[in-house]
Amino acid sequence: MRTSASRGLVAGLLSCALLAGxxxxxxxxxxxxxxxxxxxxxxxxxxxxxxxxxxxxxxxxxxxxxxxxxxxxxxxxxxxxxxxxxxxxxxxxxxxxxxxxxxxxxxxxxxxxxxxxxxxRSGTYQVSFADRGITSPADLRGKKVGNWGFGNEFELFAAMTKAGLDPGRDVTLVQQQFDMQALLRGDIDAAQAMSYNEYAQLLEAKDPKTGQLYRPEAFTVLDWNRVGTAxxxxxxxxxxxxxxxxxxxxxxxxxxxxxxxxxxxxxxxxxxxxxxxxxxxxxxxxxxxxxxxxxxxxxxxxxxxxxxxxxxxxxxxxxxxxxxxxxxxxxxxxxxxxxxxxxxxxxxxxxxxxxxxxxxxxxxxxxxxxxxxxxxxxxx
The missing domain is CATH 3.40.190.10 (Periplasmic binding protein-like II)
Known part of the structure; x- marks a missing residue:
């Protein structure tokens, strides 16, 4: 995974996406x-x-x-x-x-x-395992935070701004693939997900502890509609x-x-x-x-x-x-x-x-x- 140690990564991807593709x-x-x-x-x-x-x-x-x-x-x-x-x-x-x-x-x-x-309404979530204790945007401080870039991260950054966090200093931004594997492996603390796609991928995966599919209570969800940054x-x-x-x-x-x-x-x-x-x-x-x-x-x-x-x-x-x-x-x-x-x-x-x-x-x-x-x- 690529982290924000290269600060220009997300910005470069976004520039590519917004200007000429x-x-x-x-x-x-x-x-x-x-x-x-x-x-x-x-x-x-x-x-x-x-x-x-x-x-x-x-x-x-x-x-x-x-x-x-x-x-x-x-x-x-x-x-x-x-x-x-x-x-x-x-x-x-x-x-x-x-x-x-x-x-x-x-x-x-x-x-x-x-x-x-x-x-x-917005369909974007930021999802983490419940045991990570991330129940509000402020709890992202010091965490590895996944996002896709390409302009999909605007609501996440708005939530961090509202919580008084600086995305460039207070979290470690990780360039996330368009799936939930980084979260499931424990490589990141919170992952970007759409309510209609990647969040479902979590509920379609097996919990290695139980051998059964993950249940919603295994995760906490930051919903930008509720946070106020949709x-x-x-x-x-x-x-x-x-x-x-x-x-x-x-x-x-x-x-x-x-x-x-x-x-x-x-x-x-x-x-x-x-x-x-x-x-x-x-x-x-x-x-x-x-x-x-x-x-x-x-x-x-x-x-x-x-x-x-x-x-x-x-x-x-x-x-x-x-x-x-x-x-x-x-x-x-x-x-x-x-x-x-x-x-x-x-x-x-x-x-x-x-x-x-x-x-x-x-x-x-x-x-x-x-x-x-x-x-x-x-x-x-």
């Missing part, structure tokens, strides 16, 4: 009208195919995009693909990206605008220049969002079916893990008090405020100035919501209840 998706051609009057659209995901993106996948598989006259190509993400960069470079028409990461790219010149907010995550971004001048693109944005919202509503009401769609799409994760993920992601989306996809201005402002005050291990903040008022717009998603609501669908999920998921060893 360590790599880009292959160009899929220029958006154009398809056969039968359809419009071809490229959507860039921010990670590999998994239930985190179930609503988009369902919208494609269930024909919600097709009924809008769209032929949507879903571009898989990965470690070396930065969705907001792919979008800004014209290699995608829309992209899914976390808000603070995308705003940092925007401040550095990326011409992107947020047009919808899918996740209403930032907005999965959002839909559009090309700013095209959004300002291209009427056809504006109309496509509304149609794309209408299909997308229907996809997420479908996954709220058909969790197992959406798990199956994701597995069919080629996810390498197991069936019980994907069902867990679909269920946990639903918890981040629903309920959506203002209607699914609407950007809550208070939550957006809180994310910006944290991004302007949170300091990394080098003392730098995520953002150096307030984003322009045009950084986000709700007009397109509100129009899409009106259309979806008119079709008789529940767009708020006020009565939403998650299902109960039993994880199998290894997520099988």
């Amino acid at each position: 360590c790599g880009t998706a292959d160009p899929a051609g220029t958006p154009s009208g398809g056969t039968g009057g359809t419009t071809k659209v490229r959507l860039q995901l921010q990670w590999f195919v998994q239930a985190q993106f179930a609503g988009f996948i369902a919208a494609a598989d269930q024909g919600f995009y097709a009924e809008q006259g769209l032929d949507v190509q879903i571009l898989e993400g990965g470690v070396d693909i930065v969705p907001q960069t792919v979008l800004a470079q014209g290699q995608a028409d829309f992209a899914v990206a976390w808000v603070p990461k995308a705003l940092a790219s925007r401040e550095q010149g990326a011409g992107i605008t947020q047009i919808a907010q899918i996740f209403q 930032m907005l995550q999965d959002a839909v971004w559009a090309n700013s220049e095209r959004l300002a001048s291209d009427k056809a693109y504006q109309e496509t944005a509304t149609k794309f969002l209408a299909g997308t919202l229907k996809g997420w509503i479908y996954c709220r009401d058909n969790v197992s079916q959406c798990r199956d769609l994701v597995v069919k799409r080629g996810s390498k994760l197991g069936a019980s893990h994907q069902l867990w993920q679909a269920n946990e992601v639903n918890k981040l989306v629903w309920p959506s008090q203002g209607g699914i996809g609407v950007i809550d201005e208070a939550a957006w402002k809180a994310t910006v405020d944290l991004a302007m005050t949170t300091r990394n291990q080098d003392g730098k903040t995520v953002l150096t100035k307030q984003p322009e008022p045009t950084a986000f717009i709700n007009d397109y998603v509100r129009t899409a919501l009106d259309q979806v609501r008119a079709s008789g669908l529940d767009v708020t999920g006020t009565g939403y209840q998650p299902i109960t998921v039993t994880l199998n060893e290894g997520g099988a």
